[in-house]
Amino acid sequence: MIKAVLFDLDGTLLNRDESVRMFIERQYDRLAKLIGHIPKDQYVSRFIELDNRGYVWKDKVYQQLVDECKIADITWEALLQDYVREFKNHCVPFPNLNEMLKELKSNHLVLGIISNGYGQFQMDNIKSLGIDQYFDTILISEWEGMKKPDPKIFLRALEKLKISPNESIFMGDHPENDVKAAQHVGMKGIWKRDFHWDHVEADSIVNDLSELPLVIVNLSK
Incomplete structure:
Protein backbone atom coordinates (compact mmCIF):
# COMPACT_ATOMS: atom_id res chain seq x y z
CA MET A 1 0.00 0.00 0.00
CA ARG A 16 11.55 24.70 -15.99
CA ASP A 17 12.26 24.95 -19.72
CA GLU A 18 9.24 27.20 -20.27
CA SER A 19 9.89 29.15 -17.07
CA VAL A 20 13.49 29.90 -18.05
CA ARG A 21 12.50 31.00 -21.54
CA MET A 22 9.81 33.31 -20.20
CA PHE A 23 12.16 34.77 -17.60
CA ILE A 24 15.09 35.44 -19.93
CA GLU A 25 12.88 37.00 -22.61
CA ARG A 26 11.38 39.36 -20.05
CA GLN A 27 14.76 40.10 -18.52
CA TYR A 28 15.93 41.28 -21.93
CA ASP A 29 12.84 43.46 -22.27
CA ARG A 30 13.27 44.97 -18.79
CA LEU A 31 16.95 45.72 -19.31
CA ALA A 32 16.90 46.55 -23.03
CA LYS A 33 18.44 49.97 -22.44
CA LEU A 34 21.51 48.25 -21.00
CA ILE A 35 21.81 45.16 -23.21
CA GLY A 36 19.89 46.20 -26.31
CA HIS A 37 23.00 46.16 -28.51
CA ILE A 38 22.64 42.35 -28.49
CA PRO A 39 19.84 40.86 -30.62
CA LYS A 40 17.15 39.45 -28.33
CA ASP A 41 17.17 36.01 -29.97
CA GLN A 42 20.93 35.77 -29.44
CA TYR A 43 20.71 36.78 -25.77
CA VAL A 44 17.88 34.33 -25.07
CA SER A 45 19.31 31.35 -26.93
CA ARG A 46 22.82 31.76 -25.53
CA PHE A 47 21.55 32.03 -21.96
CA ILE A 48 19.52 28.84 -22.37
CA GLU A 49 22.51 27.06 -23.88
CA LEU A 50 24.88 28.14 -21.11
CA ASP A 51 22.33 27.33 -18.42
CA ASN A 52 22.39 23.67 -19.51
CA ARG A 53 18.93 22.96 -18.05
CA GLY A 54 19.91 24.35 -14.67
CA TYR A 55 23.04 22.27 -14.17
CA VAL A 56 25.25 25.37 -14.42
CA TRP A 57 24.64 27.98 -11.75
CA LYS A 58 23.87 31.44 -13.00
CA ASP A 59 27.01 33.17 -11.75
CA LYS A 60 28.98 31.22 -14.35
CA VAL A 61 26.28 31.73 -16.98
CA TYR A 62 26.16 35.51 -16.57
CA GLN A 63 29.92 35.89 -16.36
CA GLN A 64 30.30 34.15 -19.69
CA LEU A 65 27.35 35.96 -21.23
CA VAL A 66 28.72 39.37 -20.24
CA ASP A 67 32.12 38.44 -21.65
CA GLU A 68 30.87 36.99 -24.93
CA CYS A 69 28.34 39.72 -25.62
CA LYS A 70 30.60 42.56 -24.45
CA ILE A 71 28.03 43.86 -21.99
CA ALA A 72 29.48 46.96 -20.33
CA ASP A 73 26.51 48.87 -18.91
CA ILE A 74 25.46 46.28 -16.32
CA THR A 75 27.55 43.81 -14.32
CA TRP A 76 27.09 40.06 -14.25
CA GLU A 77 26.41 40.40 -10.52
CA ALA A 78 23.48 42.73 -11.21
CA LEU A 79 22.12 40.35 -13.85
CA LEU A 80 22.41 37.49 -11.37
CA GLN A 81 20.57 39.44 -8.69
CA ASP A 82 17.82 40.18 -11.19
CA TYR A 83 17.54 36.44 -11.84
CA VAL A 84 17.37 35.58 -8.14
CA ARG A 85 14.79 38.31 -7.52
CA GLU A 86 12.59 37.86 -10.58
CA PHE A 87 12.62 34.19 -11.60
CA LYS A 88 9.85 33.29 -9.15
CA ASN A 89 7.52 35.59 -11.10
CA HIS A 90 7.87 33.44 -14.22
CA CYS A 91 7.20 29.93 -12.88
Missing part, protein backbone atom coordinates in the same frame (compact mmCIF):
# COMPACT_ATOMS: atom_id res chain seq x y z
CA ILE A 2 1.38 3.38 -1.05
CA LYS A 3 1.10 5.95 1.76
CA ALA A 4 3.49 8.70 0.59
CA VAL A 5 4.32 10.38 -2.71
CA LEU A 6 7.46 12.49 -3.07
CA PHE A 7 8.38 14.67 -6.02
CA ASP A 8 11.29 16.34 -7.70
CA LEU A 9 10.56 20.00 -8.53
CA ASP A 10 12.29 21.20 -11.72
CA GLY A 11 11.14 19.29 -14.78
CA THR A 12 8.54 17.39 -12.75
CA LEU A 13 6.12 19.88 -11.19
CA LEU A 14 7.70 23.07 -12.53
CA ASN A 15 8.06 23.31 -16.30
CA VAL A 92 5.15 27.80 -15.27
CA PRO A 93 3.51 24.64 -13.87
CA PHE A 94 3.00 21.51 -15.88
CA PRO A 95 -0.66 20.95 -16.82
CA ASN A 96 -2.97 19.49 -14.16
CA LEU A 97 -0.54 20.16 -11.30
CA ASN A 98 -3.01 21.49 -8.74
CA GLU A 99 -5.73 19.05 -9.70
CA MET A 100 -3.35 16.12 -9.26
CA LEU A 101 -2.14 17.29 -5.86
CA LYS A 102 -5.70 17.87 -4.65
CA GLU A 103 -6.66 14.35 -5.68
CA LEU A 104 -3.69 12.80 -3.91
CA LYS A 105 -4.47 14.71 -0.71
CA SER A 106 -8.13 13.68 -0.94
CA ASN A 107 -6.88 10.08 -1.08
CA HIS A 108 -5.13 10.67 2.28
CA LEU A 109 -1.61 10.40 0.92
CA VAL A 110 1.22 12.33 2.55
CA LEU A 111 3.27 14.39 0.11
CA GLY A 112 6.81 15.70 -0.06
CA ILE A 113 9.34 17.42 -2.31
CA ILE A 114 13.05 16.67 -2.57
CA SER A 115 14.79 19.23 -4.76
CA ASN A 116 18.39 20.00 -5.54
CA GLY A 117 19.17 23.72 -5.54
CA TYR A 118 19.39 26.82 -3.40
CA GLY A 119 16.98 26.81 -0.50
CA GLN A 120 15.17 30.15 -0.60
CA PHE A 121 15.24 30.27 -4.39
CA GLN A 122 13.51 26.89 -4.72
CA MET A 123 11.07 27.65 -1.91
CA ASP A 124 10.11 30.91 -3.62
CA ASN A 125 9.38 28.95 -6.80
CA ILE A 126 7.26 26.39 -4.93
CA LYS A 127 5.24 29.21 -3.37
CA SER A 128 4.92 30.93 -6.73
CA LEU A 129 3.30 27.78 -8.11
CA GLY A 130 0.81 27.99 -5.23
CA ILE A 131 1.43 24.40 -4.10
CA ASP A 132 3.37 24.69 -0.82
CA GLN A 133 0.26 24.00 1.27
CA TYR A 134 -0.07 20.49 -0.17
CA PHE A 135 3.25 19.21 1.16
CA ASP A 136 3.98 17.65 4.52
CA THR A 137 7.73 18.04 4.06
CA ILE A 138 10.01 19.92 1.65
CA LEU A 139 13.74 19.15 1.49
CA ILE A 140 16.07 21.36 -0.56
CA SER A 141 19.67 20.29 -0.97
CA GLU A 142 21.33 23.53 0.17
CA TRP A 143 19.43 23.48 3.46
CA GLU A 144 19.94 19.74 3.97
CA GLY A 145 23.67 19.70 3.26
CA MET A 146 23.24 16.85 0.77
CA LYS A 147 21.68 16.39 -2.63
CA LYS A 148 20.17 13.75 -4.87
CA PRO A 149 21.19 11.06 -5.70
CA ASP A 150 22.58 10.71 -2.15
CA PRO A 151 20.32 8.08 -0.52
CA LYS A 152 20.45 9.95 2.79
CA ILE A 153 18.27 12.79 1.51
CA PHE A 154 15.53 10.34 0.49
CA LEU A 155 15.74 8.53 3.83
CA ARG A 156 15.63 11.85 5.71
CA ALA A 157 12.42 12.82 3.92
CA LEU A 158 10.82 9.46 4.69
CA GLU A 159 11.86 9.74 8.32
CA LYS A 160 10.18 13.13 8.55
CA LEU A 161 7.02 11.62 7.06
CA LYS A 162 7.26 8.51 9.28
CA ILE A 163 6.82 6.32 6.20
CA SER A 164 8.92 3.31 5.17
CA PRO A 165 10.51 3.18 1.68
CA ASN A 166 8.30 0.30 0.50
CA GLU A 167 5.22 2.40 1.25
CA SER A 168 6.34 5.34 -0.88
CA ILE A 169 7.05 6.47 -4.41
CA PHE A 170 9.24 9.18 -5.84
CA MET A 171 8.55 10.85 -9.19
CA GLY A 172 11.12 12.85 -11.11
CA ASP A 173 12.41 13.54 -14.59
CA HIS A 174 16.06 12.52 -14.12
CA PRO A 175 16.82 8.81 -14.67
CA GLU A 176 19.72 8.66 -12.19
CA ASN A 177 19.14 11.42 -9.63
CA ASP A 178 15.43 10.69 -9.27
CA VAL A 179 14.30 7.27 -10.50
CA LYS A 180 17.29 5.04 -9.77
CA ALA A 181 18.23 6.90 -6.61
CA ALA A 182 14.73 6.38 -5.19
CA GLN A 183 14.71 2.72 -6.19
CA HIS A 184 18.08 2.29 -4.52
CA VAL A 185 16.58 3.05 -1.09
CA GLY A 186 13.54 0.82 -1.68
CA MET A 187 11.02 3.32 -3.02
CA LYS A 188 9.11 2.94 -6.26
CA GLY A 189 10.69 5.15 -8.90
CA ILE A 190 8.32 6.92 -11.31
CA TRP A 191 9.68 8.68 -14.34
CA LYS A 192 8.04 11.93 -15.46
CA ARG A 193 8.79 11.62 -19.16
CA ASP A 194 11.27 14.15 -20.50
CA PHE A 195 12.15 14.47 -24.17
CA HIS A 196 15.85 14.78 -23.31
CA TRP A 197 15.94 11.05 -22.48
CA ASP A 198 15.00 8.24 -24.86
CA HIS A 199 14.13 5.45 -22.46
CA VAL A 200 14.26 5.03 -18.71
CA GLU A 201 13.81 1.89 -16.62
CA ALA A 202 11.22 2.80 -14.00
CA ASP A 203 8.41 1.24 -12.00
CA SER A 204 6.03 3.36 -14.04
CA ILE A 205 6.19 6.19 -16.57
CA VAL A 206 3.94 9.28 -16.48
CA ASN A 207 3.42 11.53 -19.49
CA ASP A 208 0.97 13.90 -17.81
CA LEU A 209 0.55 14.66 -14.10
CA SER A 210 -3.12 13.68 -14.31
CA GLU A 211 -2.03 10.06 -14.82
CA LEU A 212 -0.33 9.75 -11.44
CA PRO A 213 -3.32 8.91 -9.19
CA LEU A 214 -4.16 5.83 -11.28
CA VAL A 215 -0.48 4.80 -11.35
CA ILE A 216 -0.51 4.90 -7.53
CA VAL A 217 -3.63 2.76 -7.39
CA ASN A 218 -2.01 0.17 -9.62
CA LEU A 219 1.23 0.15 -7.63
CA SER A 220 -0.72 -0.29 -4.39
CA LYS A 221 -2.29 -3.57 -5.54
